[in-house]
Amino acid sequence: MEKQNNSYRWIVFSSVLLAYFLIVSQRTAPGLITDQVMKDFQISAAVVGLITSIQFVAYSGLQIPVGLLSDRFGPNRFLIIGTLLNGIGTILYSLATHESILLFSRLLVGVGDATIWVNVVLILNQWFKGGEFTRLLGLAGVAGSLGSLLATVPFSSLITLAGWRPVFLSTGIVLCFISGLLYFVLEKKAKQNGKKDLTALVRQPQKHEKTSTILKRVLSSRQAWATFFCHFGVVGTYVGFIGSWGVPYGMNVLEVSRSAASQLMMYGLIGAIAGSLLISQFTSRLGSVKRSYLAIQIMIFLSWVTLFVIEKPPFMLAIFLLFLIGFGHGGGPLTFAIVRSTFPQKEVGVVTGFANTGGFISAVLLPFFFGQVLDMFQLAPVEVGYHYGLLIPVIFTLIGLIGGMLIKEQQKSTKPLAKSSEII
Structure with a gap:
């Protein structure tokens, strides 16, 4: 083109x-x-x-x-x-x-x-x-x-x-x-x-499918749900935790000042920048989005498991784990590389929106569920509530990992999305 x-x-x-x-x-x-x-x-x-x-x-x-x-x-x-x-x-x-x-x-x-x-x-x-x-x-x-x-x-x-x-x-x-x-x-x-080559095509009469038909096809596609779950686990856990309970976790569990806890979250952000720069380059050279994405999801899942298992990790270990979680978040755009390579161009937008919704829902649900867990243990020592609260991102990233395993890499087809529900 x-x-x-x-x-x-x-x-x-x-x-x-x-x-x-x-x-x-x-x-x-x-x-x-x-x-x-x-x-x-x-x-x-x-x-x-x-x-x-x-x-x-x-x-x-x-x-x-x-x-x-x-x-x-x-x-x-x-x-x-x-x-x-x-x-x-x-x-x-x-x-x-x-x-x-x-x-x-x-x-x-x-x-x-x-x-x-x-x-x-x-x-x-x-x-x-x-x-x-x-x-x-x-x-x-x-x-x-x-x-x-x-x-x-x-x-x-x-x-x-x-x-x-x-x-x-x-x-x-x-x-x-x-x-x-x-x-x-x-x-x-x-x-x-570069737009002239498409102008004539755009002006030609086109038959558009009903919105309900497109949505039904997307919602019945296991590949579309796989990208939804991937984004749910990789993006939502990072955004939801960093933006809500990250600083209180540092202050109450690691027993550091608000400033130090904020710096801890900053290492996650630095990790996200590094991940965005390096993961896409590595994936492009590797030639397999799925293998790269699965490695990232495993890393994120194990990082959250470590934070859960070690109730009060050393501060340097917490920095390292938050950096890894942020680094994995930098791989979130791979969700849309999967979408682009799997679905026909005329449906990339709707599937992109569907997958992106997964990350947002996770980012909204995590702070809410985390707060509910803290309320359940409000009579116990504060670190106990945070310990069990960390089960939430563990579960969420496990869902993301399952989504990654469900993905099937294939060349983008010009056939309707109806076939994509059969690709796994």
């Missing part, structure tokens, strides 16, 4: 990665100002929790619909609109005068965010060949991890210097600018750089 041999694809890649980097930073940045928002708006922790959760509810609920729509109408406009919604939502958040505006602004951010990863995968799938695609997914993972890193010390320092409203306002304006950049790169200039 002309697109995949055109040097313009690297401009597309850079623009898409810039958008993804900044959008990921806004997933967790509001957590830096929770206390300030409660004070400024005189609202309770429960209301803040609702404002935070609405973003992720929108994200998870829209993954499959966005995949369906992007498969049918193309990914470019959805990525552009999603980035713009993210920017507008962030601007509204910075200008909010009432908690209802805060809630609506985070809803907009969640809707915008829901369009991003699915369409990043689809755009890379259009512009890059198989070997390049796998490696570049890893770089996309690095961009996401760096975005998360931006939402820690750097963003916190800016807020300390300038206040939270100017910082979020500036970020929103930049996101709106990036949306305009994406429109220029993906729509205007791309017509002269």
